[in-house]
Amino acid sequence: MTPPKEKLIKDHNAFQNWMKTTTTTPLKLIHVRSVDHIQAVVASTDKYPSPIRPTGSILSHTDIHSNDGGTTLLMSNMNKIYGIKTHRYARKRDDGTKKVEEVVCIETDPCATLREIQLYAQKYGYELPFSAEIGLATVGGTIFVTSKDSSIGKSPIYGSGLGDIGSCVFSFTVVDEIGNLCQYNLFDEHGEFDMDFQSMLDSHGTQGIAVKIFLAVRKKVPVTIDIHIAERFGGDSSDIAHCIYNTWRNASSNDGNVFAAIGCQSGFWWLEERIPTANKPNQQAPLSRVLSPILLWLKNYIFERCHMISPLRWLSCLSGSMWLRLKLDSRPAGFSYNKDIPDNERKLSFSNCAFPTTSFVDVVTEGLDFVRAYKLKYGFEPHALATIFVEQSGKRLAGGYHRKKVSKEDTHTFVFDPVHQHPKDPEWHKFLDSFHIWQRQKGGVPSITQSFRIEHQDLAWGSLAVHGKPSPRFTNNFIQQFFDAKK
Numbered sequence: 396m397t398p399p400k401e402k403l404i405k406d407h408n409a410f411q412n413w414m415k416t417t418t419t420t421p422l423k424l425i426h427v428r429s430v431d432h433i434q435a436v437v438a439s440t441d442k443y444p445s446p447i448r449p450t451g452s453i454l455s456h457t458d459i460h461s462n463d464g465g466t467t468l469l470m471s472n473m474n475k476i477y478g479i480k481t482h483r484y485a486r487k488r489d490d491g492t493k494k495v496e497e498v499v500c501i502e503t504d505p506c507a508t509l510r511e512i513q514l515y516a517q518k519y520g521y522e523l524p525f526s527a528e529i530g531l532a533t534v535g536g537t538i539f540v541t542s543k544d545s546s547i548g549k550s551p552i553y554g555s556g557l558g559d560i561g562s563c564v565f566s567f568t569v570v571d572e573i574g575n576l577c578q579y580n581l582f583d584e585h586g587e588f589d590m591d592f593q594s595m596l597d598s599h600g601t602q603g604i605a606v607k608i609f610l611a612v613r614k615k616v617p618v619t620i621d622i623h624i625a626e627r628f629g630g631d632s633s634d635i636a637h638c639i640y641n642t643w644r645n646a647s648s649n650d651g652n653v654f655a656a657i658g659c660q661s662g663f664w665w666l667e668e669r670i671p672t673a674n675k676p677n678q679q680a681p682l683s684r685v686l687s688p689i690l691l692w693l694k695n696y697i698f699e700r701c702h703m704i705s706p707l708r709w710l711s712c713l714s715g716s717m718w719l720r721l722k723l724d725s726r727p728a729g730f731s732y733n734k735d736i737p738d739n740e741r742k743l744s745f746s747n748c749a750f751p752t753t754s755f756v757d758v759v760t761e762g763l764d765f766v767r768a769y770k771l772k773y774g775f776e777p778h779a780l781a782t783i784f785v786e787q788s789g790k791r792l793a794g795g796y797h798r799k800k801v802s803k804e805d806t807h808t809f810v811f812d813p814v815h816q817h818p819k820d821p822e823w824h825k826f827l828d829s830f831h832i833w834q835r836q837k838g839g840v841p842s843i844t845q846s847f848r849i850e851h852q853d854l855a856w857g858s859l860a861v862h863g864k865p866s867p868r869f870t871n872n873f874i875q876q877f878f879d880a881k882k
């Protein structure tokens with residue numbers, strides 16, 4: 396197939412990420428229309444200069460999209476969801492025999508958003524177990540990088556983890572470096588977890604462009620969400636850390652989970668305890684119907700604009716009561732944030748770092764004390780710190796969900812992300828540069844898509860997030876520097 400005649404107007408090829416912290420001008424910026432088209436572009440090395448970088452919704456806030464002089468593919472036309480079907484696969488059991496199992500999957504193009512996929516699944520009585528706050532992100536833009544959500548319930552595929560999109564992927568097809576199609580499956584022909592598949596999950600698109608994806612879904616899981624709001628008082632770091640940890644332990648023992656945002660400037664913290672309703676029966680939620688739309692609207696605003704509105708602290712008297720309880724038939728689909736917020740308005744900026752949950756109390760206590768000491772010294776504090784808990788599979792080869800050694804006690808990862816309302820604020824940048832040093836000392840693992848300013852740290856730290864053998868056809872300088880730092 397012949398690629399279409401794109402307009403090669405260099406000056407018009409510039410684009411920015413959501414936070415407007417990166418601007419790049421690829422030599423060629425192409426709206427791809429089909430798998431054939433992508434194959435043709437990748438195979439035409441003379442016409443389309445390397446590296447070739449696909450885009451999802453361009454939400455990543457590092458320089459991962461930087462591609463001056465290269466070829467960037469805008470994938471937004473490839474956003475069809477094809478349907479839901481049951482798949483059979485062979486799986487090896489502990490005694491060495493193989494068993495045929497079934498999993499229900501949704502088949503999708505790479506540029507369908509997580510929100511579109513979740514709404515589609517829910518329409519048919521299913522849900523994607525991963526339901527992050529962000530709904531705008533695409534499946535193609537998340538499967539090979541970091542993602543996170545305090546998910547609940549059980550994984551539809553036993554042993555594949557829960558709480559990132561990678562844990563839902565059953566199979567995908569990529570266009571490889573010479574333009575051929577190549578399929579990767581979660582299980583190999585022996586019924587074991589396929590390690591090439593696992594390697595791709597942390598490849599950051601350096602080995603292929605995902606063009607077709609099968610995501611495992613499950614029947615909708617009704618959920619009960621208790622909202623806790625508590626005012627912050629001086630010297631309360633350890634109390635907050637213990638409270639979140641104990642609530643998570645308790646929720647987790649009921650297949651539930653916890654999301655928390657610890658406000659600094661707002662003077663209160665917010666905790667959502669999410670438990671499958673079947674494991675928490677007979678709980679009254681008299682305001683659920685009225686509260687759900689209000690709360691979703693409020694959360695959308697709070698996240699998009701990074702604004703934990705101070706008067707919300709007055710609700711602390713209702714904290715954890717039935718008046719702040721929701722009962723939903725499935726986790727809500729992620730939010731569809733405003734795509735173009737000007738620099739002079741509030742908008743979310745954050746930096747991701749993952750730690751083993753076994754260090755939760757230590758890390759969160761010390762982290763909150765770090766923030767307090769920093770404020771005293773420099774007069775700056777982030778808006779809040781957010782925590783999310785992800786169940787690891789034990790199979791991941793890099794990033795925050797990888798473990799050198801898997802132990803029975805260390806089953807989950809938590810992320811501990813400072814958030815701020817002005818992505819370009821120099822004081823925020825200064826704060827992050829020193830907070831990252833502390834995070835690294837505490838054994839945290841960053842992300843090269845979600846840890847803002849990661850390239851300003853020792854690159855060996857960021858190299859913990861990447862895996863595999865990058866192809867020069869797909870690898871830009873930003874990503875290459877982290878692979879180089881691995882050597």
Ligand SMILES: Cc1cc2nc3c(=O)[nH]c(=O)nc-3n(C[C@H](O)[C@H](O)[C@H](O)COP(=O)(O)OP(=O)(O)OC[C@H]3O[C@@H](n4cnc5c(N)ncnc54)[C@H](O)[C@@H]3O)c2cc1C
Pocket residue numbers: 413414448449450451452453454455456459460470505527528529531532533534535536537539540541542543544599600603604605606698699732743844845
């Ligand atoms: C306001 C806001 C809120 C957020 N909240 C959350 C949250 O709750 N949870 C969470 O996990 N993350 C969150 N994020 C981070 C965001 O989800 C991730 O950065 C995600 O990777 C972005 O998806 P995207 O579709 O925009 O990908 P992009 O940023 O467009 O791309 C990410 C990477 O994937 C590559 N890529 C894109 N498409 C393909 C493809 N088809 N094949 C191969 N590689 C491809 C790109 O080249 C790039 O390297 C948030 C971000 C913002 C801005």
